[in-house]
Amino acid sequence: GENVEQHPSTLSVQEGDSAVIKCTYSDSASNYFPWYKQELGKRPQLIIDIRSNVGEKKDQRIAVTLNKTAKHFSLHITETQPEDSAVYFCAGPTFSGGYNKLIFGAGTRLAVHP
Amino acid sequence: NAGVTQTPKFQVLKTGQSMTLQCAQDMNHEYMSWYRQDPGMGLRLIHYSVGAGITDQGEVPNGYNVSRSTTEDFPLRLLLAAPSQTSVYFCASSPGLLSTEAFFGQGTRLTVV
Numbered sequence: 001g002e003n004v005e006q007h008p009s010t011l012s013v014q015e016g017d018s019a020v021i022k023c024t025y026s027d028s029a030s031n032y033f034p035w036y037k038q039e040l041g042k043r044p045q046l047i048i049d050i051r052s053n054v055g056e057k058k059d060q061r062i063a064v065t066l067n068k069t070a071k072h073f074s075l076h077i078t079e080t081q082p083e084d085s086a087v088y089f090c091a092g093p094t095f096s097g098g099y100n101k102l103i104f105g106a107g108t109r110l111a112v113h114p
Numbered sequence: 115n116a117g118v119t120q121t122p123k124f125q126v127l128k129t130g131q132s133m134t135l136q137c138a139q140d141m142n143h144e145y146m147s148w149y150r151q152d153p154g155m156g157l158r159l160i161h162y163s164v165g166a167g168i169t170d171q172g173e174v175p176n177g178y179n180v181s182r183s184t185t186e187d188f189p190l191r192l193l194l195a196a197p198s199q200t201s202v203y204f205c206a207s208s209p210g211l212l213s214t215e216a217f218f219g220q221g222t223r224l225t226v227v
Contacts (some may be wrong), residue, residue, distance in 0.1 A: 034215070043218040044157070045205065087164065089156060101165045101172060102147065102216060106156035 003027075004092050006105030013080050014113055021108045023090035024072040033073045035064060036089045036104075044089060048075070080112045117141050120205050120219035127195040127226045135190040135222050137205030145208045146188040147172070147216075148180065150201040157204065163188055195226045 003026040013019050034049035050057045050064045051074065057064050061080075066073040070087075077084055087101040121136045139146065147162035149172075159172030163182040177199060179191040188207075192199060205219040 006156070036216075043220055045218070046215045049215070083186055099162075099168075101159055101162060101170075103159060103173065104149070104157040106154065 003025050003094075004090060004103050004105045006090050006108060008108060009106065009110045010111070012111045012113065013083060015082060017080055019077045019080055019084070019110055021075045021088055021090070021110075022072060022075070023092070023105050024070075025092045027094045028071065028094065029095050030092045032093055033064070033066060035062075035075045036091065038087045038089065038107075040086070047088075065066065068103055077110075080110075082112050082114055085112045089106075118205055118207050118217050118219040120222050122222060123220065125215075125222060125224050126157075127192070127224065127227060129195060129197060131195050133192050133195065135192075135203055135224075137188045137190065137219060138186050139188075139207040139217070141207060141209075141217070142185060143207035143209050143217075144185070145210055145214075146182065147206050148178070148188070148190045149204045149206065150174065150199075151204060151221075152201050160190065160203075160213045185211065192224075198227045200224060215221075 006023045031052035036044040037047045038044040048059050049066050050066050061078050063076045087107045087109050089107050093100050094103050144165045148160040149157040151157050158174050160178050162216045163169045166182050166185050169180050184206040203222045206216040208214045208216040
């Protein structure tokens with residue numbers, strides 16, 4: 001089926017704290033898991049992605065972990081800064097019906113307070 | 115390099131009117147898609163195309179038509195606009211679907227009154 005669930009819907013942290021956003025997916029054939037960041041009034045932009053042949057990927061303060069057995073992947077932001085405030089979307093390809101499609105989660109609104 | 119260009123940026127329609135949202139990309143990407151974004155509901159896939167001449171339905175296709183006559187263009191047509199179609203619409207393109215970044219246009223804010 002076509003289902004990517006994302007939690008939490010909102011997240012508020014103090015500057016310097018860590019933030020974790022989790023997504024679960026239903027299509028066991030999924031093998032590519034990107035994360036997008038959307039600042040207010042802007043378009044979504046890719047910040048990090050992971051493929052199913054690795055369990056973790058890091059890029060400076062952000063990291064993504066993947067647990068294929070449990071069908072979930074998470075975005076970790078360390079040492080959060082006010083400019084990290086945005087809406088974050090996970091996504092995953094699904095193969096049910098027609099061609100492959102990229103389905104997004106409902107988004108997490110992250111607020112980082114100074 | 116312009117990337118993905120959407121027009122118009124803003125549009126107000128009356129119920130029952132029709133219109134076409136334009137999307138063009140200059141990156142020679144095969145895969146293009148249309149999403150709508152509503153508060154609390156993320157990005158929902160309307161229609162997508164895996165190449166010129168090939169389109170398919172996404173999660174919420176009702177009330178919308180698409181065609182892909184060229185690699186560059188992927189217009190979205192609203193047949194009979196309804197208030198439920200008030201939303202922000204994003205077009206995206208990528209070289210392929212899997213393991214490649216999707217590039218988004220700047221969005222079209224549509225209001226149906």
